[in-house]
Amino acid sequence: MSVLVYTQNWDGKFKKSSFELVSYASKVADMLNVSVIALSIGAVENDELKKLGNYGAGKILNVNNEQCKILDNQVYTNIISQVALKEKSSVIIISNNNEGKAIAPRLSVSLKAGIGSGVSKLPVNLNPFTVYKRTYSGNAYAQVVINSEIKILTLAQNSFDLFETTNNSVIEDLNISVDSSLLKTEVKDVQKMAGKILLTDADIVVSGGRGMKSPDNWGPIVELAGLLGAATACSRPVSDEGWRSHDEHTGQTGKIIAPNVYIAVGISGATQHLAGISSSKYIVAINSDKDAPIFEAAQYGIVGDAMKVLPKLIEAVKELKK
Amino acid sequence: MKILVCISNVPDTTTKVKFVEADTKFDTTGVQWVINPWDELSLTRALELKDDPSTGVKSVTVAHVGPASSEPTIRKALAIGADDAIRVNTEPSDGYYVASQLAEVIRKEQFDIIMCGIESSDFNGSVTGGMIAEFMNIPSVSAVSGLKIENGKPLLTREIDGGRETVSVPTPFVAIVQKGIAKEPRIAAMRGIMMARTKPVKIYEPMEAQSLTKFIVFEKPRPRAACKYIDAENPGLLIQLLQNEAKVI
Ligand SMILES: Cc1cc2nc3c(=O)[nH]c(=O)nc-3n(C[C@H](O)[C@H](O)[C@H](O)COP(=O)(O)OP(=O)(O)OC[C@H]3O[C@@H](n4cnc5c(N)ncnc54)[C@H](O)[C@@H]3O)c2cc1C
Numbered sequence: 001m002s003v004l005v006y007t008q009n010w011d012g013k014f015k016k017s018s019f020e021l022v023s024y025a026s027k028v029a030d031m032l033n034v035s036v037i038a039l040s041i042g043a044v045e046n047d048e049l050k051k052l053g054n055y056g057a058g059k060i061l062n063v064n065n066e067q068c069k070i071l072d073n074q075v076y077t078n079i080i081s082q083v084a085l086k087e088k089s090s091v092i093i094i095s096n097n098n099e100g101k102a103i104a105p106r107l108s109v110s111l112k113a114g115i116g117s118g119v120s121k122l123p124v125n126l127n128p129f130t131v132y133k134r135t136y137s138g139n140a141y142a143q144v145v146i147n148s149e150i151k152i153l154t155l156a157q158n159s160f161d162l163f164e165t166t167n168n169s170v171i172e173d174l175n176i177s178v179d180s181s182l183l184k185t186e187v188k189d190v191q192k193m194a195g196k197i198l199l200t201d202a203d204i205v206v207s208g209g210r211g212m213k214s215p216d217n218w219g220p221i222v223e224l225a226g227l228l229g230a231a232t233a234c235s236r237p238v239s240d241e242g243w244r245s246h247d248e249h250t251g252q253t254g255k256i257i258a259p260n261v262y263i264a265v266g267i268s269g270a271t272q273h274l275a276g277i278s279s280s281k282y283i284v285a286i287n288s289d290k291d292a293p294i295f296e297a298a299q300y301g302i303v304g305d306a307m308k309v310l311p312k313l314i315e316a317v318k319e320l321k322k
Numbered sequence: 323m324k325i326l327v328c329i330s331n332v333p334d335t336t337t338k339v340k341f342v343e344a345d346t347k348f349d350t351t352g353v354q355w356v357i358n359p360w361d362e363l364s365l366t367r368a369l370e371l372k373d374d375p376s377t378g379v380k381s382v383t384v385a386h387v388g389p390a391s392s393e394p395t396i397r398k399a400l401a402i403g404a405d406d407a408i409r410v411n412t413e414p415s416d417g418y419y420v421a422s423q424l425a426e427v428i429r430k431e432q433f434d435i436i437m438c439g440i441e442s443s444d445f446n447g448s449v450t451g452g453m454i455a456e457f458m459n460i461p462s463v464s465a466v467s468g469l470k471i472e473n474g475k476p477l478l479t480r481e482i483d484g485g486r487e488t489v490s491v492p493t494p495f496v497a498i499v500q501k502g503i504a505k506e507p508r509i510a511a512m513r514g515i516m517m518a519r520t521k522p523v524k525i526y527e528p529m530e531a532q533s534l535t536k537f538i539v540f541e542k543p544r545p546r547a548a549c550k551y552i553d554a555e556n557p558g559l560l561i562q563l564l565q566n567e568a569k570v571i
């Protein structure tokens with residue numbers, strides 16, 4: 001028996017979220033009294049693979065064949081499914097990011113394994129196996145029982161702390177073949193946005209709403225974000241108006257994020273906006289209307305005109321950096 | 323080319339979420355039910371493709387797994403412009419069960435493009451589309467923010483970390499859509515509402531299938547600590563609090 005954790009890599013590197021995932025998997029494995037096996041697919045150097053061991057992975061499996069050069073959901077599902085059966089995994093842990101959401105449901109059918117999606121805590125009970133998950137777009141949480149032999153959990157990003165251990169780990173190259181007829185995805189074109197901090201990875205996010213009045217007023221938001229090492233975000237009307245690019249839109253119909261701090265400037269705090277940010281550890285609101293609903297969700301608030309407050313905040317951060 | 327849009331029926335996004343029977347059931351009193359926002363956008367894109375004769379899209383069907391009480395949501399999709407609808411007459415008990423039912427319908431009716439949303443706004447499962455594809459052993463493309471058809475060939479844009487890719491897969495396939503697929507949801511015009519009454523809704527009885535998960539109890543998020551206000555004249559204090567009290571910068 002084992003807990004299997006699938007750790008995605010980005011151009012051969014892991015991210016903090018990969019280590020969160022392994023930390024989570026090793027705590028689940030402790031509860032079940034079994035070992036953790038980490039699976040990496042694609043070209044990753046041994047030095048990088050070894051890092052997974054620091055968070056509790058006893059065995060690190062590496063699959064790197066021709067078919068996995070592009071993300072084809074059927075190919076990836078087939079590989080993970082084969083490994084899970086071989087390793088007799090009773091729990092499989094995957095990130096709740098784009099790739100995880102693409103693979104986990106297919107894996108569920110392939111292994112007849114129920115999914116607890118977007119879990120943010122360790123299982124609350126082992127018998128029956130019960131997980132804790134976000135529902136109603138963050139307006140509630142639920143306990144969900146998974147009835148199948150094998151269980152799949154997708155972990156919400158930034159919801160679990162890193163735990164380092166001094167485990168001895170072994171790395172194994174696995175030769176797994178996939179029927180080449182499975183690979184059906186053809187990539188025609190790739191556009192990468194270089195140098196931008198990814199919104200879904202960021203620890204700090206500075207976000208602007210319609211209260212910023214015009215796209216020309218975004219300078220201070222971008223500057224503050226730059227100083228804090230933060231990503232920039234926006235509310236839906238801002239991206240709908242084309243003031244900011246669509247991939248910055250947070251909320252129910254945009255990105256769902258959980259940074260350590262979310263600084264909302266000129267955002268009223270509509271439920272659909274909060275649905276995307278309510279899992280942030282801290283919310284800071286800057287708004288000229290003291291009755292704006294965003295203050296009910298915030299832990300820190302400044303009632304004032306963003307165009308006056310932001311320059312002062314920027315000065316304060318510069319002061320701090322000195 | 324035939325497109326199927328899978329729609330789920332969810333509480334309006336501004337609903338005050340409450341629970342009854344010792345927090346085991348969602349309180350439906352006074353709730354307005356709507357088409358899941360993603361599915362409304364899928365439907366809009368499917369209709370845009372059908373409006374353009376060069377795409378070869380001949381029909382747009384909507385499918386829903388749910389009891390008769392969700393008919394108004396199906397009628398709304400027909401009013402927006404879907405040609406016909408299929409309803410599998412059963413409670414949608416979990417994603418695995420729903421996907422089993424939809425896969426069965428798709429096998430019988432045959433579609434080229436099957437569209438699902440990235441998540442239902444109630445249970446936030448994010449599973450149905452991928453499950454349908456695996457049940458049918460057909461390709462799925464996830465995080466789809468664009469769909470067009472060129473020379474009879476569907477081309478999809480999918481979001482990847484830090485960018486996007488244009489990909490193609492052979493039909494039939496499942497597209498799991500997210501932001502960007504369409505701009506504004508299309509709304510029903512008077513004529514559409516009139517016509518919706520006469521459009522066909524085919525009812526399927528459910529096939530034998532299992533559920534693998536069960537919601538047992540709900541809770542409201544813990545109320546957060548009350549907001550600490552900082553004087554607008556001295557925002558430097560905010561930076562100090564974030565550094566020393568919250569310890570996040
Ligand atoms: C199905 C559906 C899905 C939706 N999904 C999303 C979503 O994913 N994300 C999202 O954001 N929205 C979403 N919305 C829209 C949402 O309901 C709100 O309309 C939107 O969030 C409001 O954006 P805002 O806060 O930027 O603008 P507004 O509501 O216009 O608020 C602007 C705020 O700025 C303040 N302000 C004005 N001037 C200043 C100043 N000088 N200094 C400081 N503050 C100032 C005002 O007091 C006000 O609070 C959705 C709506 C629907 C129906």
Ligand SMILES: Nc1ncnc2c1ncn2[C@@H]1O[C@H](COP(=O)(O)O)[C@@H](O)[C@H]1O
Nearest residue numbers: 328330387438439441442447448449450
């Ligand atoms: N009961 C249902 N009937 C038809 N389609 C559904 C149903 N439930 C979910 N879907 C589809 O699956 C998508 C994702 O839902 P979920 O997996 O429940 O988060 C939705 O956007 C719909 O396209």
